[in-house]
Amino acid sequence: MTEIPAPPWRTDKRPVRQPLSQDAIVAAAIRVLDAEGLDAVSMRRVAQELGTGPASLYAHVANKDELYELMLDSVVGETVADAESAVHEPDWQQGARRIARAGRDALRRHRDLARVAMTGFPFATNSLRVTEAYLAILRGAGLPDQIVAWAVDRLALYVTADVLEGAYYYAKGWKTEEQAHAYFEQAADYLRALPPERFPNTVAMVDTLMSGGSDERFEHGLDMILDGVARYLP
Amino acid sequence: MTEIPAPPWRTDKRPVRQPLSQDAIVAAAIRVLDAEGLDAVSMRRVAQELGTGPASLYAHVANKDELYELMLDSVVGETVADAESAVHEPDWQQGARRIARAGRDALRRHRDLARVAMTGFPFATNSLRVTEAYLAILRGAGLPDQIVAWAVDRLALYVTADVLEGAYYYAKGWKTEEQAHAYFEQAADYLRALPPERFPNTVAMVDTLMSGGSDERFEHGLDMILDGVARYLP
DNA sequence: GTCGAGCAACGAACACTGTTCGTTCCACGA
DNA sequence: TCGTGGAACGAACAGTGTTCGTTGCTCGAC
Numbered sequence: 001m002t003e004i005p006a007p008p009w010r011t012d013k014r015p016v017r018q019p020l021s022q023d024a025i026v027a028a029a030i031r032v033l034d035a036e037g038l039d040a041v042s043m044r045r046v047a048q049e050l051g052t053g054p055a056s057l058y059a060h061v062a063n064k065d066e067l068y069e070l071m072l073d074s075v076v077g078e079t080v081a082d083a084e085s086a087v088h089e090p091d092w093q094q095g096a097r098r099i100a101r102a103g104r105d106a107l108r109r110h111r112d113l114a115r116v117a118m119t120g121f122p123f124a125t126n127s128l129r130v131t132e133a134y135l136a137i138l139r140g141a142g143l144p145d146q147i148v149a150w151a152v153d154r155l156a157l158y159v160t161a162d163v164l165e166g167a168y169y170y171a172k173g174w175k176t177e178e179q180a181h182a183y184f185e186q187a188a189d190y191l192r193a194l195p196p197e198r199f200p201n202t203v204a205m206v207d208t209l210m211s212g213g214s215d216e217r218f219e220h221g222l223d224m225i226l227d228g229v230a231r232y233l234p
Numbered sequence: 235m236t237e238i239p240a241p242p243w244r245t246d247k248r249p250v251r252q253p254l255s256q257d258a259i260v261a262a263a264i265r266v267l268d269a270e271g272l273d274a275v276s277m278r279r280v281a282q283e284l285g286t287g288p289a290s291l292y293a294h295v296a297n298k299d300e301l302y303e304l305m306l307d308s309v310v311g312e313t314v315a316d317a318e319s320a321v322h323e324p325d326w327q328q329g330a331r332r333i334a335r336a337g338r339d340a341l342r343r344h345r346d347l348a349r350v351a352m353t354g355f356p357f358a359t360n361s362l363r364v365t366e367a368y369l370a371i372l373r374g375a376g377l378p379d380q381i382v383a384w385a386v387d388r389l390a391l392y393v394t395a396d397v398l399e400g401a402y403y404y405a406k407g408w409k410t411e412e413q414a415h416a417y418f419e420q421a422a423d424y425l426r427a428l429p430p431e432r433f434p435n436t437v438a439m440v441d442t443l444m445s446g447g448s449d450e451r452f453e454h455g456l457d458m459i460l461d462g463v464a465r466y467l468p
Numbered sequence: 469g470t471c472g473a474g475c476a477a478c479g480a481a482c483a484c485t486g487t488t489c490g491t492t493c494c495a496c497g498a
Numbered sequence: 499t500c501g502t503g504g505a506a507c508g509a510a511c512a513g514t515g516t517t518c519g520t521t522g523c524t525c526g527a528c
Contacts, residue, residue, distance in 0.1 A: 161391050471528085
């Protein structure tokens with residue numbers, strides 16, 4: 001099949017007329033997300049990115065919510081290979097840790113997309129594959145099903161909540177991390193200035209409470225969840 | 235101060251002219267929330283509830299986000315008394331449980347308001363009081379500060395996530411619980427129909443995975459968190 | 469007793485949003 | 499060769515949050 005070059009005449013009527021597709025739309029949406037944040041991903045903005053109007057998108061995508069979920073599943077897809085290879089890890093805790101880390105890394109690569117993961121259930125195909133990997137590892141370790149179900153719930157929630165905390169300032173429309181840092185500093189000062197007779201513990205623990213977002217803290221929380229689960233090994 | 239009755243003349247010009255206030259606005263917003271769900275709480279809808287226009291609200295509320303946070307703090311206020319009395323509970327696990335339960339009950343009374351709790355940090359006064367109660371209980375038990383900070387984080391997240399799961403169908407605009415039940419049934423069928431060679435664990439665990447929302451499950455998850463934390467007692 | 473200042477209330481408008489309708493136009497199969 | 503199904507699209511609708519400029523009221527100072 002040799003590609004027939006576009007005829008030089010008649011090219012003035014329509015610019016290029018390259019066909020749209022769901023994949024192209026999702027890719028464009030993720031491009032906007034990475035550049036401007038989730039709130040900027042509107043149907044008009046995505047259409048503009050593709051050089052067309054918003055109505056054209058509805059032939060490939062049911063509505064904006066579906067587009068958001070497709071974006072999430074596309075990003076989750078970045079972790080599927082990692083997750084499925086982690087199933088063969090001899091140490092089950094290490095396997096679970098690898099899936100969690102891969103999910104966190106993928107979400108962190110895409111601004112505040114984690115907000116989408118907080119609303120709705122992971123029924124898309126890539127999410128299901130990651131869940132299946134989790135289940136295989138935890139069941140393979142011999143944990144009872146009830147505990148496995150709870151643990152998967154908790155791990156997924158922990159990962160997205162951690163990312164969400166780190167991406168918090170995107171939601172406020174801030175551009176730089178300096179602004180975010182200033183905000184947190186100000187918040188800490190506010191807590192320190194609370195009346196110590198009514199909030200003695202809060203005031204005393206300000207620094208400990210506000211030390212979120214770091215890798216060490218994420219790993220430590222992961223350890224605590226997995227250690228808690230390990231108590232239910234037969 | 236005897237109240238002077240409104241003069242019968244001149245009443246045609248303005249209906250009543252009762253002064254607006256932040257409390258009145260928040261109360262009206264919660265009324266709309268309870269009746270129609272969070273998505274229905276727009277500045278125009280709240281203003282309509284008060285018989286005025288949206289611009290009038292901005293004298294008492296900075297913007298819609300602040301209104302949402304005020305609503306949340308008002309609802310959290312319903313639990314402050316409970317939380318602060320739980321501090322005197324002799325058993326620290328029982329104390330923490332009481333705060334968590336009170337928070338869950340309060341959030342469940344108000345549709346999908348839990349969505350607001352998922353975005354943003356609890357810096358409003360009532361939330362701070364509840365946090366202080368948590369801290370007092372857990373520190374009083376002798377837990378190290380690092381663990382206490384993590385546990386409070388986890389407990390708050392667990393409560394709101396549990397409520398959010400139960401209120402999921404509000405976000406979809408569904409009215410009745412029958413619709414929600416049908417949706418979950420359909421979702422379960424979808425999972426059961428997955429290819430068993432690629433999703434053996436998911437298919438096998440469908441019923442366990444989808445058994446969310448009940449009180450027993452909430453209590454069980456609470457036990458698991460608290461038991462996990464208890465390992466760090468000196 | 470009168471005046472002035474400050475502020476709450478508000479009508480109208482702006483710049484957006486998601487979504488739908490009706491039309492146009494093209495590529496493919498009969 | 500024609501007919502048809504479906505994608506692309508322009509325009510519009512009904513909303514949204516927020517701001518501006520004006521009005522009208524109330525309270526304190528003179």
